[in-house]
Amino acid sequence: MVLRDVHEGECGNHTSGRNLSLKILRLGYYWTTLRQDALDYVKRCDACQRHAPIxxxxxxHLNMFIPSWPFMKWGMDIVGKMPPAPGKTPKTSIGQTPYSLVYDTEAELPIEVMIPTIRYGLLMSDVNNTELSYDKDTVDELQEMEKIWLISYQQRVANTYKKHxxxxxxxxxxxxxxxxxxxxxxxxxxxxxxxxxxxxxxxxxxxxxxxxxxxxxxx
Incomplete structure (x- = not known):
């Protein structure tokens, strides 16, 4: 009865269990299990549970997985197609663009075809073919390295997540x-x-x- 009247009576304010036990002590009441009884009573209080913070x-724990094939994702299309070219931005986790890992070369914007930039305007065809051949020969190694880097990155994310x-x-x-x-x-x-x-x-x-x-x- 003391717990109920002090916690939710006419002068009660639904305080926490610790504050409830201290308030009862200041009123002059005491028994050996006062603190635990106050904590248990607050946990069972219906009003306190319904107004508890989110x-x-x-x-x-965080459940992470490696995609079975490139660009495999689950999601919901809410805003529709986005204007920027996909695969142009390097991923933080791997340091490479998804386009380069799949097609062995970097993507080129349509505007770069009409108005050449320094990146492509000074590139000769023979030099381009040499670099493209090298990229094709080493793409498997690059993909394997990025897969290892991705696993390491996911482990770091999971470890940080587990702290909370x-x-x-x-x-x-x-x-x-x-x-x-x-x-x-x-x-x-x-x-x-x-x-x-x-x-x-x-x-x-x-x-x-x-x-x-x-x-x-x-x-």
Missing amino acids: IHQPSE VQIRTFHVGDMVLRKAFQNTMDVKTGKFAHVWECPYFIDAIVGCEAYRFSSMDGT
Whole structure:
């Protein structure tokens, strides 16, 4: 009763577990498990859970993979075709353009054909053929070196990512809250709207950080 009245009573302000235990001590109450009881009570408080801040720390380690073939990516086309020529910008991870790794030569912009630049205007055909032959002979070695560099780069990214991981796992049957989105929030509540909504039951684990759940009424 003391915990409930001090935490969420008429003068309660839903403080953290540590502050709740200190406030009870200042009121003159004490028992041997006061601190732990206060922490456990705040964790079970429904209002505190629904207004808890969004957790931005990743809950699982980063899963990285090497593409099976060039330019293999998963994505969604939202803005349509972009005007810049693809493959012209060197990738930070490998230091080479994707175009050069696939076609053994650098891409040339249409404007460079009509108005020659220093990069191509002073290049003779015999010199160009010699350099092109050398690039074709060494492209396999270059691709292998860039693959090794890419694996090393991904390992460095994964190590940096792991420093911020806070493992959170759920099991079938657990009761959880879901982040409230703009289309599910009550617009009339304003800044007092719940950050988390419902409780839901986890019905199945369907993948990496993916769960199938149902509401309290079974829907």
